[in-house]
Amino acid sequence: MGLETGTYISDLVVTNPAAGDGIVDADNHMRLIKSTVKATFPNVTGAVNPTHTELNFVDGVTSAIQTQLGAKAASGLTTASGLTIPTDKLAGRDTAATGALEDIGVTGGIEFTGTGSIQTSAFTGDVTKAAGGTSTTYTITASATVAGKVELLTDAEAQALTDTSRAMTAANLKAAAAGKKAIWIDAGAMRQKVTNGADFSDYDSGSNDVTLRCADFDTTTQQYAHFKLSFGQITNLGTVTFKPYWTNTAGLTTETVVFSLAGAAISNDEVLNTTFGTAQTSTDTWLAQNDLHIGPESSAITIGGTPADDDLVVFEVSRVVASDNLTGDARLIGLMLYVTTDSFNEV
Numbered sequence: 216m217g218l219e220t221g222t223y224i225s226d227l228v229v230t231n232p233a234a235g236d237g238i239v240d241a242d243n244h245m246r247l248i249k250s251t252v253k254a255t256f257p258n259v260t261g262a263v264n265p266t267h268t269e270l271n272f273v274d275g276v277t278s279a280i281q282t283q284l285g286a287k288a289a290s291g292l293t294t295a296s297g298l299t300i301p302t303d304k305l306a307g308r309d310t311a312a313t314g315a316l317e318d319i320g321v322t323g324g325i326e327f328t329g330t331g332s333i334q335t336s337a338f339t340g341d342v343t344k345a346a347g348g349t350s351t352t353y354t355i356t357a358s359a360t361v362a363g364k365v366e367l368l369t370d371a372e373a374q375a376l377t378d379t380s381r382a383m384t385a386a387n388l389k390a391a392a393a394g395k396k397a398i399w400i401d402a403g404a405m406r407q408k409v410t411n412g413a414d415f416s417d418y419d420s421g422s423n424d425v426t427l428r429c430a431d432f433d434t435t436t437q438q439y440a441h442f443k444l445s446f447g448q449i450t451n452l453g454t455v456t457f458k459p460y461w462t463n464t465a466g467l468t469t470e471t472v473v474f475s476l477a478g479a480a481i482s483n484d485e486v487l488n489t490t491f492g493t494a495q496t497s498t499d500t501w502l503a504q505n506d507l508h509i510g511p512e513s514s515a516i517t518i519g520g521t522p523a524d525d526d527l528v529v530f531e532v533s534r535v536v537a538s539d540n541l542t543g544d545a546r547l548i549g550l551m552l553y554v555t556t557d558s559f560n561e562v
Contacts, residue, residue: 465543
């Protein structure tokens with residue numbers, strides 16, 4: 216009968232014993248099977264629980280799995296109690312081609328937060344930003360040693376023209392043009408209102424013959440004078456203010472004079488017989504006979520109508536006799552009209 220010899224399971228002959236073999240060698244076959252099983256699994260001393268599928272996962276493994284895992288750990292990575300890694304490092308590989316894990320650091324404006332995430336680093340210098348922030352602040356200062364680096368004027372500096380070392384932008388130029396501007400309106404440019412109009416005369420100062428055209432306003436009857444102009448397209452179409460320039464024929468230090476000013480805007484194809492806006496006043500105190508008096512600036516005057524570019528604007532100036540007590544005629548030499556511009560040029 217057939218009875219092979221062998222050390223491991225792989226040595227067993229699956230066709231033994233043959234069908235015609237007697238039972239006399241059955242014990243030999245049994246002992247051979249036991250010896251080959253024990254020789255094949257010499258370290259198995261208990262139950263083996265994995266299924267055949269689970270055991271098949273190690274199919275193709277040609278060396279110790281622990282050795283292979285250890286080889287994949289880079290410098291600084293250990294496997295004493297699982298993979299560990301130095302502070303502020305990522306596990307990865309930066310070197311070209313397949314290989315062991317490496318410690319990957321972060322640079323170039325990226326940093327670890329210390330709380331398990333990554334953020335952008337803080338910016339310092341001319342451009343500043345908080346770590347992890349998204350808002351930047353530009354603080355560019357003048358430098359004669361760094362080409363192309365220059366400090367820009369603020370709008371206030373552009374308007375004041377107090378700094379010649381900084382550069383001016385187009386926005387600065389517009390800001391310099393914009394703002395409060397003064398326009399002198401001489402009494403000689405005014406006209407007597409048809410009803411209750413002020414009288415006009417030439418004032419002679421005396422020995423030096425300083426001659427000034429004046430609008431003379433009565434002490435008891437409220438009188439008016441008109442003047443007109445167009446602001447073109449350079450104002451912001453907003454409110455205006457004024458200061459009266461005046462002298463007098465009589466008065467005392469306790470006496471005051473009140474001038475008022477109102478305006479009306481007239482656009483193309485609008486009737487000339489328009490309504491003035493609400494007047495505002497300037498109240499001044501008598502100082503001395505035949506001296507120049509410059510009254511305080513009035514409150515903002517809203518021009519009547521709907522002001523638009525290129526409008527004709529008519530103004531009405533008056534002495535408010537019901538509110539003042541100057542004993543003599545108030546002689547208006549002219550007034551300073553203040554407007555707000557928003558452009559250098561007609562646009």
